[in-house]
Amino acid sequence: MSDQPDDNERREPNEEEFLRKLFGEAFGDKSGTGDDDSSKDDSGPSIGFTGTPGGRGQDSGAPSGGFPGFPPGFDPSQLPPGFGDPQMMQQIMGQVQQMFSAMQNQGDETVNWELTKNAAVSALGSDDAAVTPVEGKQVDDALRLAEMWLNEATSFEAIGAIGQGLSRKQWIEQTFESWQRLTEPVAESVGRAMGQVVRQQLEDGEGVNLPEEMKAMLPPDAAGQVANMMERMGGVAFGAQIGQAIGELAGEVHSGSDIGLPLAGSTMALVPANIKSFGQGLQVEDEEVLLYLALREAARMRLFVRAPWLEDDLFNAVAQYAAGIHINMERVEEAASQIDPSNPQEMEDLFGEGLFQADRTPMQEAALTRIETTLALVEGWVDDVVAQAGAHLPSIEKLRETMNRRRATGGPAEAAFAALVGLELRPRRLRDAAALWAHLREQDGVAGRDEVWSHPDLQPDEADLDDPSGFHNRRAERQAETEKIDDELKKLLDGGYDGPGGDSGDRA
Secondary structure (H helix, E strand, O other), X not given: OOOOOOHHHHXXXXXHHHHHHHHHHHHOOOOOOOOOHHHOOOOOOOOOOOOOOOOOHHHOOOOOOOOOOOOOOOOHHHOOHHHOOHHHHHHHHHHHHHHHHHHHHOOOOOOOHHHHHHHHHHHOOOOOOOOOHHHHHHHHHHHHHHHHHHOOOOOXXXXXXXXXXXXXXXXXXXXXXXXXXXXXXXXXXXXXHHHHHHHHHHHOOOOOOOOHHHHHHOOXXXXXXXXXXXXXXXXXXXXXXXXXXXXXXXXXXXXXOOOOOOOOOOOOEXXXXXXXXXXXOOOOOHHHHHHHHXXXXXXXXXXXXXXXXXXXXXXXXXXXXXXXXXXXHHHHHHHHHHOOOOOHHHHHHHOXXXXXXXXXXXXXXXXXXXXXXXXXXXXXXXXXXXXXXXOOOOOHHHHHHHHHHHHHHOOHHHHHHHHHHOOOOOOOOHHHHHHHHHHHHHHHHHHHHHHHHHOHHHOOOHHHHHOHHHHHHHHHHHHHHHHHHHHHHHHHHHOOOOOOOOOOOOOO
């Protein structure tokens, strides 16, 4: 049997030294006596909560003879081969520093949203050109023409907004507040679950599952700091995953309301770079593709502005669904047992899948049905309106079919986002909804069709999608039932109500 140490035994001392240099004096210097004043620091033990990881507040940047962004005396060229080349390590250190800085600055929030936005922008890479003046004018012209055509196809008036062309980065910036509103309830659930698991491990005496070398270097009073660090790292990592998903979506969306929600507020916005990609292979003129998508964006914005209750109704349904989300605690415990605090990417990967329980509560099922039905009604109405407004476009049917398939199935980025937040924003019954709106237009005219959006109580439901021809009969029945209840309530308030089937006359 060989006396040579195996790979793990050879690597442990170097990794210990690396961690000491990475996280600073929080892990001590076992080779020293600990009495040398030069080894002490007024900032006290640090595991990344002050300044840079293991740094010394404002003095930890790049002292004389050091490397920018590394602790004093740290020479990346002396790293063992397993840690890669110095340039790569400098990039990794920058990512670690960003995570610890985010943990320090996120305050009481579960997620550092500024870091999440930065992650979304970083996911774009370098493939994001600014909108040129020519593209901006093309977008403006297309939206102006779309508004003119829509005047004949809907009773909803133009909103009077000036359209704009957005780069992918600008799309992220314009829509980010809405993404935060959508994902914050889920992020809070994940943060609570992570904190619960970490606290439970500490209470049970198991401690957080850190590498043995790191445990040996921790000071005795570090347990609370570790628990806080792990909880914050969970929030930072989940936020980074959200940002990554938003960044990927930014490479696919066509407009500010492309997923069926007015993510960019009441602004009409198109993303020229993505529209060009969408048009490739369709064998349709670029101008026609742009005008078709401008019609969809302008129609959708008219709807959300003229039916102001609709936006809140959708966001509230998403919040209701998120409130019932059950975190897969076994998955979180597994993540906590595998997490290497020196590897932020590993923690992000652990949040990528399997985080949510598959079973839905009755409240969630109701919220999901409400979301899917409302999104289908929105997209179905847009489809019917645009089909009428763009009837003279040579390729209207081809574009319409392509878009309906895209909305019904979604793309890879939509799937990734759905897996992350546990919810698909998908209009599953889009074709049924389009058929319903077409039926109402034929029966009641454009104004009659659009009047259905005047109040949430008038909204079609699943039964109406199943049988559009029975919509008016069902609405009349519901109206009669409502009037009956109102009459009985009035009798009760007037003192003349004797209960169901009774009358107010004298009894023998």
